[in-house]
Amino acid sequence: MTNEILTISNFNVNYGSKKILDNINLSFKKNTINCIIGSSGCGKTTLLKSINNSIVFESELHVDGNICYDGENISDIDDSTLRKEIAMLMQMPVVFPFSLYKNLEYVLDYYLKIDKTRKNDMIVDILKKVQLYEEVKDDLNISAEKLSGGQKQRLCLARALLTEPKIILLDEPCSALDVYNTMCIENLLLSLKHESTIIIVTHNIQEAKRINDRIIFMKDGKVVEDNENFFENMSTEEARAFINVN
Amino acid sequence: MKTLSKIIKFFSYTSFILLMGIIIFIFLYTVYRSIGIINFEFIFDSPRGMVLGEEGGIFPAIIGSIWFSLTALILAFVPALCSAIYLVFYLKNNRVKTFINNVFENVAAIPSIIFGLFSYAVFVYMLGFGRCILSAGVALALMIFPFLERKIEKSFLEVDKNLLIASYNLGIDIRRTFIKIVLPLCFKEIISSVILSLLFAMGATAPILFTGGVAFATVPNSLLKPAMALPLHLYLMIAQGASQINRAYGVAAVSLMILFIFSTLAYCFSHKTYKKV
Numbered sequence: 192m193t194n195e196i197l198t199i200s201n202f203n204v205n206y207g208s209k210k211i212l213d214n215i216n217l218s219f220k221k222n223t224i225n226c227i228i229g230s231s232g233c234g235k236t237t238l239l240k241s242i243n244n245s246i247v248f249e250s251e252l253h254v255d256g257n258i259c260y261d262g263e264n265i266s267d268i269d270d271s272t273l274r275k276e277i278a279m280l281m282q283m284p285v286v287f288p289f290s291l292y293k294n295l296e297y298v299l300d301y302y303l304k305i306d307k308t309r310k311n312d313m314i315v316d317i318l319k320k321v322q323l324y325e326e327v328k329d330d331l332n333i334s335a336e337k338l339s340g341g342q343k344q345r346l347c348l349a350r351a352l353l354t355e356p357k358i359i360l361l362d363e364p365c366s367a368l369d370v371y372n373t374m375c376i377e378n379l380l381l382s383l384k385h386e387s388t389i390i391i392v393t394h395n396i397q398e399a400k401r402i403n404d405r406i407i408f409m410k411d412g413k414v415v416e417d418n419e420n421f422f423e424n425m426s427t428e429e430a431r432a433f434i435n436v437n
Numbered sequence: 438m439k440t441l442s443k444i445i446k447f448f449s450y451t452s453f454i455l456l457m458g459i460i461i462f463i464f465l466y467t468v469y470r471s472i473g474i475i476n477f478e479f480i481f482d483s484p485r486g487m488v489l490g491e492e493g494g495i496f497p498a499i500i501g502s503i504w505f506s507l508t509a510l511i512l513a514f515v516p517a518l519c520s521a522i523y524l525v526f527y528l529k530n531n532r533v534k535t536f537i538n539n540v541f542e543n544v545a546a547i548p549s550i551i552f553g554l555f556s557y558a559v560f561v562y563m564l565g566f567g568r569c570i571l572s573a574g575v576a577l578a579l580m581i582f583p584f585l586e587r588k589i590e591k592s593f594l595e596v597d598k599n600l601l602i603a604s605y606n607l608g609i610d611i612r613r614t615f616i617k618i619v620l621p622l623c624f625k626e627i628i629s630s631v632i633l634s635l636l637f638a639m640g641a642t643a644p645i646l647f648t649g650g651v652a653f654a655t656v657p658n659s660l661l662k663p664a665m666a667l668p669l670h671l672y673l674m675i676a677q678g679a680s681q682i683n684r685a686y687g688v689a690a691v692s693l694m695i696l697f698i699f700s701t702l703a704y705c706f707s708h709k710t711y712k713k714v
Contacts, residue, residue, distance in 0.1 A: 243606065245602065245605065245606055247529075248598075248602055248605075250529070250531060270605070271605075271608045271609065271610045272608065273608070274605060274606055274607065274608040275607070275608030276608075278606065278607070278608075279606040281599070281602075281603070281606075283599070285597075285599045285600060285602075285603040287600060287603070287604070287618060288600075288618075288621075288622065297609075297617060298607055298609070301607075301608075301609050301613055347603075350607060351606075351607065354607060354608055
């Protein structure tokens with residue numbers, strides 16, 4: 192049985208005549224943390240959005256190539272089903288204009304028909320899992336918009352984890368967070384690796400160093416280096432130049 | 438630069454004061470001329486007199502106006518809401534979207550009497566409904582549809598797109614996202630738009646002139662009956678040379694008061710409780 196959960200073959204994204212992604216060929220193993228690094232505008236976020244097909248929200252993009260999730264082409268999978276299995280967290284955490292409790296209830300009510308007691312238990316469990324429960328346990332009905340940035344990001348992660356995704360995509364999840372919240376998120380990701388495959392875009396090279404099982408270095412829409420021992424053994428000049436600068 | 442900015446400021450303030458002055462003058466003058474006219478009998482009695490409206494009241498016209506505008510609203514609201522939902526959440530082809538929006542804008546530019554003509558030809562004459570609230574309601578619905586659709590669509594477009602994407606990224610479909618996130622955020626603005634559309638329909642005379650509005654009718658109890666309407670009643674009073682022009686001002690004052698009450702309601706509903714963008 193293959194250990195690969197996601198494969199990307201001959202994948203291109205164009206915006207008019209401009210190439211955003213150029214002949215991407217990648218595969219991702221189960222239960223690994225894959226960090227995508229590269230300078231701004233090299234196509235990292237576009238690659239991430241292509242995986243769960245949220246690229247359809249960007250008009251005027253032309254997409255070509257194949258992405259297969261668990262052996263099936265994602266164009267053959269219903270978008271809702273795909274995004275349940277492949278969760279995505281954006282750089283700026285987006286909480287719904289409800290209470291913290293209702294933010295999580297919103298997901299549970301969509302996927303499960305369960306009673307209030309079971310729902311409460313699941314919400315408490317997931318908040319504990321993302322290490323948010325102790326900070327908010329006194330008032331779960333607090334408006335989610337009143338949470339701090341780090342708390343919001345952990346809430347978004349909790350929301351995503353309720354769908355039990357096989358792959359979690361994260362686009363610079365810690366870029367707006369302080370050191371404490373960054374460490375929280377990183378520790379969470381290390382623990383989640385055993386349940387899901389994680390693909391994270393990051394500008395924080397130290398963070399990438401701490402959590403990665405594999406580094407994918409991108410430049411100008413291309414994968415320049417794909418290395419499981421990236422920091423010990425960089426094989427391309429561009430990668431070395433990028434690390435030196437950053 | 439400072440002089441230019443002062444000139445712009447001067448013209449802005451002057452225009453604002455002038456406009457507000459004219460509006461307040463119209464309102465106050467109308468109310469002033471109607472003093473002594475508006476009383477319980479005027480509001481709740483039926484019109485009488487050699488020239489209709491010279492004596493009695495305007496109750497059938499008030500109720501008729503409500504019937505006309507509610508009929509128009511019921512006929513226009515569902516298509517307007519569905520069109521807005523389709524254009525914002527489902528239609529991906531930008532060219533088709535632009536084409537549809539252009540069509541709606543052109544419909545908005547059609548003189549309202551044309552809608553009256555259309556309804557007269559189809560509903561009054563061809564389908565045999567005759568002059569009735571339903572025929573007039575169709576004409577009014579066509580008139581208010583682009584206005585209502587535009588306002589609802591604008592309300593949907595103001596919802597932070599990131600909220601929608603965050604919901605879709607959880608695998609939640611458009612229908613659920615719309616019901617649980619978009620609709621609560623837009624609800625008050627939709628209500629406000631509905632009230633404003635109601636007022637728009639209530640003030641229209643041309644579309645109901647030969648489709649459902651009549652000079653004299655009792656309080657309507659069916660969509661298939663003709664009815665009086667406030668703006669039509671006012672027009673007929675002045676057109677027929679009513680000697681008691683103050684009574685015409687009374688009709689106008691009642692119309693303005695209804696407008697004021699509903700506008701205030703619309704304003705209260707349009708006050709946002711959620712930060713959308």
